[in-house]
Amino acid sequence: MNASVATRTRPTLHGGPRKISVARKRAPSAAAVVWLALCGLGLSGAVDAQDAGPADAAGHIxxxxxAQHDVEISSEVAAKIARLPLKEGDAFAKGGLLVAFDCGLYQAQLAKxxxxxEAARREQDVTAKLAALHSAGAMDVVQAKARxxxxxxxxxxxxxTVDKCTIRAPFAGRVAKREAAPFEYVTPxxxxxxxxxxxxxxVKLIVPSKWLAWLRPGAKFTVHVDELGTDYPAQVARLGANIDPVSQTVGVSGRILDxxxxxxxxxxxxxSFAGHAQ
Structure with a gap:
């Protein structure tokens, strides 16, 4: 029946159709719709948090x-790249040269x-000696020192500025991406x-928040790497600072041993954490 129909007919004992009033259907108010939606979201979130955790029954996460360090190297000077020896995938040692710029102009300005x-230092020394002989005033000494x-x-x-003309590796690693080329002019x-x-x-993982009852930094666990099909020993390094209120989970950072x-x-x-399941 269409909601807009207000009357219907049915046969009666007295013969002839008789009109029966039918209450008109009204759409729920906007406030009611919002309230029901919020209740539904709250119930859904509670069910998900209880029934759909990040770990399976065996406690696998x-x-x-x-990488412990993932760094984007940027230029600090406006200059032309003189050397950019590494390409994507290349390895480098700590302190190795990553980038060298053509800084002839900056080096000339440094020499000047x-x-x-040096001239200002000598002038200061001479002024101090003259002041000792009463041939220069106190103001002359102050000005020479300031210069x-x-x-x-x-x-x-x-x-x-000249020191920034070479960039050296802050740690041992590999090049993930190269975004410039030799002889290219770059800006800061x-x-x-x-x-x-x-x-x-x-190792980055997300665990049920109820695991905080026993999980502590230093806890040992095993990581099975899919790409290699090999297990590696690991250790919890840090626990997350807050719990996700919807999923009831917390972030955990670990490290592969060796x-x-x-x-x-x-x-x-x-x-997987030995002896602990969800």
């Missing part, structure tokens, strides 16, 4: 490997600033390389 600073400090600061600024902030540390990898050259960031698998 999906996990992913991540250092010469100016020497200013020149020294200019030289330090240029020295720092231009991304050049993305590099990853190749040391012990971190270094394994075959493991790469982004590999995934299963983590």
């Amino acid at each position: 999906r996990t992913q490997l991540a 600033a250092e010469a100016t600073a 020497a400090k200013e020149a020294a600061a200019d030289a330090a600024y240029m020295r720092t 902030g231009k991304p050049l390389l993305e590099i990853l540390a190749t040391g012990a990898l971190e 270094a394994h050259a075959e493991l790469l960031p982004g590999m995934s698998g299963w983590a």
Whole structure:
């Protein structure tokens, strides 16, 4: 029956049709719809949190490997790239050269600033000697000292700028992405390389919040890496700072014990805690 129909007929004992009033159907108010929706979401979230945890019955948790350091190297100077020796996938040692810029202009400015600073220092010394002989006033001494400090600061600024003309690796790792090329002119902030540390990898996983009753930093577990079909020993390093109120889960960070050259960031698998199930 259409909701807009207000009357219907049926036969009666007296003969002839008789009109029977039927209450018109009304759509629920907007407030009622919103209230029902919120109640439904709350019930659904509670059911999901209780029945659909991140671990299976055996306590296995999906996990992913991540590098301890994942860094994007950017330029700090405006200059042309003179050397960019590494390509994607290449390995490097800590302190190895990543990028070198053509900084002839900055080096010339540094030489000028250092010469100016040296002259200012000598002027300060001479003024101090003249003041001792009463041939220079106190103001002359103060001004000479200020000029020497200013020149020294200019030289330090240029020295720092020239130091930024080479970028060296802050840790041992590999190049994940190269975003520039040799002889390219770049400006400050231009991304050049993305590099990853190749040391012990971190293990990222999400566990039921009720595991916090027994899970502690230092707890041992095993990671089965899908790509290699191999198990590796691991250890909990840190527990998350907050619990997701909807899923009732918490993030956990662990680390693979020792270094394994075959493991790469982004590999995934299963983590299992002996003696603990969901």
